[in-house]
Amino acid sequence: MLLQGDILKNKVGIIAIILVFLVVFSSCNLGGGIPKGEELGREYYKIEMNNNYEICDTLSAVPEGTVAKVIILIGQSNATGCSLTSYLKKGVDADKYSEFEKGYQNILINFCLDNHSYTSGGAFVPVDLSCGAGEGYFGPELGIAEQLSQALPEEKIFILKFTMSGYSLNYHWLYDYTPSYIYQAFKLFASTYLGYLSSKGYSPSVDAICWMQGESDTTDYKASKYYKNTVAFVEYLRKDLGAYAPKGGIYFIDAGISSSPYCEPAYPAINEAKKRFADDSPLNVYFPTIEAGLTTLYEPESKPDLGHYDALSELQLGRMFGNEILKIYTNRQ
Numbered sequence: 176m177l178l179q180g181d182i183l184k185n186k187v188g189i190i191a192i193i194l195v196f197l198v199v200f201s202s203c204n205l206g207g208g209i210p211k212g213e214e215l216g217r218e219y220y221k222i223e224m225n226n227n228y229e230i231c232d233t234l235s236a237v238p239e240g241t242v243a244k245v246i247i248l249i250g251q252s253n254a255t256g257c258s259l260t261s262y263l264k265k266g267v268d269a270d271k272y273s274e275f276e277k278g279y280q281n282i283l284i285n286f287c288l289d290n291h292s293y294t295s296g297g298a299f300v301p302v303d304l305s306c307g308a309g310e311g312y313f314g315p316e317l318g319i320a321e322q323l324s325q326a327l328p329e330e331k332i333f334i335l336k337f338t339m340s341g342y343s344l345n346y347h348w349l350y351d352y353t354p355s356y357i358y359q360a361f362k363l364f365a366s367t368y369l370g371y372l373s374s375k376g377y378s379p380s381v382d383a384i385c386w387m388q389g390e391s392d393t394t395d396y397k398a399s400k401y402y403k404n405t406v407a408f409v410e411y412l413r414k415d416l417g418a419y420a421p422k423g424g425i426y427f428i429d430a431g432i433s434s435s436p437y438c439e440p441a442y443p444a445i446n447e448a449k450k451r452f453a454d455d456s457p458l459n460v461y462f463p464t465i466e467a468g469l470t471t472l473y474e475p476e477s478k479p480d481l482g483h484y485d486a487l488s489e490l491q492l493g494r495m496f497g498n499e500i501l502k503i504y505t506n507r508q
Contacts, residue, residue: 217355220346222339224360225291228367231298234375243377244332245369245419246500248316249361250388252340252482253432255288256307256314258489262474263304263313266487275317278303281328282320285368286336290360299333299368306336313486314338315387318493319500326501333379335368337361343391344404352407362415369419381419382503383426384412385496389445390432390482398441402448405429409452409459423507424458428499430492431463435471437482460499464492 248254264272278301286306287294293309300306302320307313316334323332339347339357348357372379392401409427416425431446432438438445446463453461469488471481484492 217350220350220355222290222342222347222356224356226360226363227291228287228364229297230367230371231296232371233298233300234372237376239376240378241376243372243379244330244504245372245379245381246319246332246334247365247381247384247416248314248319248334248336248338248387248496249384250338250386251342251391252308252338253390253484253489253492254315254336254385254387255338255340256312256316256489257340257480257483258307258313258486259474260304260311260313260486262486263490267490274321275304275313279320279324281331282324282334283331284316284320284334284336286316286334287364288336288338289340297368302334308340313489315385315489315493315496318490318495319385319497320493322494322497322501327504333372335365337364341391343397344388344408345392345397345400347391348388349404349408352404354411358408358411365416369416379419380421381416381425382421382507383428383500384409384416385500386427386429387492388432389442389449390435390438393432393438393441393445395441395444398444398448401445402451405448405452406455421507426458426460426499426503428460428462428496429453430496431461431465433469433471433484434465435481462495462499464488464495467491467495 263275280301282302283299284302284306285295285297285299288308295306302316304313304317306316316336319334342348342357347355349355354362369379389401392398412427413420413425429449429452431449432442434442449461453459469491470485471483471488472479472485474480474485
């Protein structure tokens with residue numbers, strides 16, 4: 176016969192087993208468990224953003240109401256531009272590289288990268304080889320400018336580029352589907368320089384937002400939320416930029432991410448979420464990069480930077496963005 180103390184010990188043991196089971200079961204249902212810090216809330220992911228966006232007054236005044244075509248370029252490091260100009264020089268002919276060095280005088284960019292690590296100093300400057308992560312690097316703006324300048328040589332087009340390398344949509348641009356620190360900083364950046372264009376007499380038209388991001392969301396947990404995050408994200412973008420939206424609305428052009436080892440395990444889920452969102456509206460556009468043959472595997476030769484596109488792939492990424500932008504302008508003529 177069990178004594179009262181033995182019964183109590185048995186009950187405690189059973190309760191402990193049940194609690195362990197519940198914890199394990201809950202973790203399995205969360206696809207491996209909620210990541211460390213999730214329960215700590217937005218402050219756990221706080222980034223001290225430098226929101227001092229100075230204006231360098233380099234543009235001449237124009238007749239009031241002159242339409243300014245504006246393209247937004249946002250995302251993480253492959254939007255920042257971490258591809259090497261030295262390999263680009265090897266991969267294109269001398270005349271093309273000289274064209275890139277001279278830049279595109281009718282395609283002007285104002286950029287703030289990685290929380291002011293590299294900027295255009297608040298000025299709109301011609302797109303050339305100096306708009307990436309630092310000296311010796313370039314980003315997708317180069318291919319965008321090449322395409323737009325060739326097709327629209329008489330047009331002046333403005334690019335606003337704002338990037339934060341290595342940060343997720345799930346925790347850093349948004350948190351719990353609402354704007355977080357990076358988004359709020361971008362919003363201030365965009366409003367500052369769109370307002371500056373207006374002060375010079377322009378009527379800015381934000382025709383398209385180009386989004387190169389997702390590599391930092393490739394855990395199973397974050398990838399499972401990527402579609403809903405994208406829905407919320409683009410709703411905020413279109414609402415907050417609504418004063419500058421053209422009659423047909425603002426396009427959202429989304430590039431697929433690579434199959435780099437850094438994008439394991441969930442890059443297929445991220446790209447599927449991007450495609451799903453593109454199917455929701457004619458204003459949403461998706462293009463793949465894996466199927467297009469873009470690579471991250473070969474440069475530098477001594478120790479490939481597997482997280483970032485090889486030079487000709489980064490150039491092609493920009494050209495693909497540029498082609499989608501040109502479709503917008505062609506359809507709206």
